[in-house]
Amino acid sequence: GESVGLHLPTLSVQEGDNSIINCAYSNSASDYFIWYKQESGKGPQFIIDIRSNMDKRQGQRVTVLLNKTVKHLSLQIAATQPGDSAVYFCAERGSSNTGKLIFGQGTTLQVKP
Amino acid sequence: SQTIHQWPATLVQPVGSPLSLECTVEGTSNPNLYWYRQAAGRGLQLLFYSVGIGQISSEVPQNLSASRPQDRQFILSSKKLLLSDSGFYLCALDRAHFATNEKLFFGSGTQLSVL
Numbered sequence: 413g414e415s416v417g418l419h420l421p422t423l424s425v426q427e428g429d430n431s432i433i434n435c436a437y438s439n440s441a442s443d444y445f446i447w448y449k450q451e452s453g454k455g456p457q458f459i460i461d462i463r464s465n466m467d468k469r470q471g472q473r474v475t476v477l478l479n480k481t482v483k484h485l486s487l488q489i490a491a492t493q494p495g496d497s498a499v500y501f502c503a504e505r506g507s508s509n510t511g512k513l514i515f516g517q518g519t520t521l522q523v524k525p
Numbered sequence: 526s527q528t529i530h531q532w533p534a535t536l537v538q539p540v541g542s543p544l545s546l547e548c549t550v551e552g553t554s555n556p557n558l559y560w561y562r563q564a565a566g567r568g569l570q571l572l573f574y575s576v577g578i579g580q581i582s583s584e585v586p587q588n589l590s591a592s593r594p595q596d597r598q599f600i601l602s603s604k605k606l607l608l609s610d611s612g613f614y615l616c617a618l619d620r621a622h623f624a625t626n627e628k629l630f631f632g633s634g635t636q637l638s639v640l
Contacts, residue, residue, distance in 0.1 A: 444627060455615050455631030456569070501568060505627070512584070513629060515568035 424522040431489040433519050435502035440483060444505040446513065447476060447487045449498045456501060459487070489521075497523045527552040529632035531616050537638045544589075544603040546635050548616030551597065556618040558599040559629065560591055563613040575599060611639045 425431045437445070443464045448456035462469045462476045462485075469476050475488040485502050499520050503513040528551045538544060550556055557576050561569040571584045573591035581591050588607050592600045599616060616632040 446628070453634075453636070455617075455634045456629075458628055458630065461628060503569075512571055512574070515570075517568045518566075 421517070422520045422522065424524060425492050427492060427494060427523050427525050429492055431487075431492045431496070431521060431523075433487045433489075433500050433502075433521065435485040435487075435516055437483050437485060437502075437504045439504060439506050440480070442504040442506055445476070445478060445485050446503050446505075447474075447485075448501045448503065448515075449496075450501065450518070451498045459500075492521075492523050494523045494525060497521055527556070527618060527630055529616055529618060529630065531614075531632040531635055533635060534633065535636045535638075537640060538606050540608055540639055541605045544601070544606050544610070544637070546601040546614055546637075548599040548601075548632060549597055550599075550616075550618055553597075553618065555596060558593065559617040560599065560601050561615040561617060561631075563615065563634075565612070569615065573601070606639045608639050611637055613637075 423431060423433060446461040447459040449459050450456040460469060460471045460474050460476050462478050467478050473490045477486045487500060489496055499518040501515050501518045503515045505513055530549045532547060557574060559574045560572040562572050563569050572589060573581055573583055575581050575593040578593055578596055581593060588610060589601060589603050601614060603610060613634050613636050615634045617629045619627060619629060
């Protein structure tokens with residue numbers, strides 16, 4: 413069945429370094445992917461999304477890369493800051509427009525000052 | 526802009542007691558609304574979604590039910606809570622127009638502990 417998973421449960425980086433959070437998905441028909449950031453006790457916050465007809469999309473300090481060949485999604489955070497410490501979730505939508513988002517288990521990003 | 530109101534923020538309930546969590550939205554009309562549950566340290570699991578008043582789709586069989594009595598109101602209920610119902614409950618809506626399950630916007634959640 414469909415599944416979205418993250419390679420590492422916890423990522424620890426030094427403040428100012430770049431962070432890369434990875435995500436693997438299994439449904440080659442997924443047409444939409446999204447990254448969320450969740451701080452403790454709060455609801456997930458939208459970071460960036462990407463459609464399957466793209467392989468890269470950039471936002472403010474964040475970049476999402478999509479490699480459909482190996483079904484891999486990554487989130488890159490430039491110049492990581494302490495405020496970036498949170499759990500990051502990737503999610504995929506399994507079919508065009510009517511499918512539901514399937515969330516991965518999440519990666520905890522810890523930023524060391 | 527859309528806002529989601531969820532209450533209460535935390536709730537402690539005994540096993541076997543009823544549950545009613547309310548979600549109301551502002552700043553949009555005819556939204557698609559969703560209830561998700563998040564177990565501690567886990568991802569989000571879709572419980573219910575609604576595309577309109579009185580229209581509820583259940584994603585997983587469970588001890589919970591949902592209702593949408595008004596366009597901007599989505600309610601999660603249970604007649605008798607189980608220990609396994611504990612979790613962080615999140616209401617969400619689609620932020621993208623003319624699309625479903627894009628840019629889901631989440632409320633602040635309710636932390637439910639069943640003891």
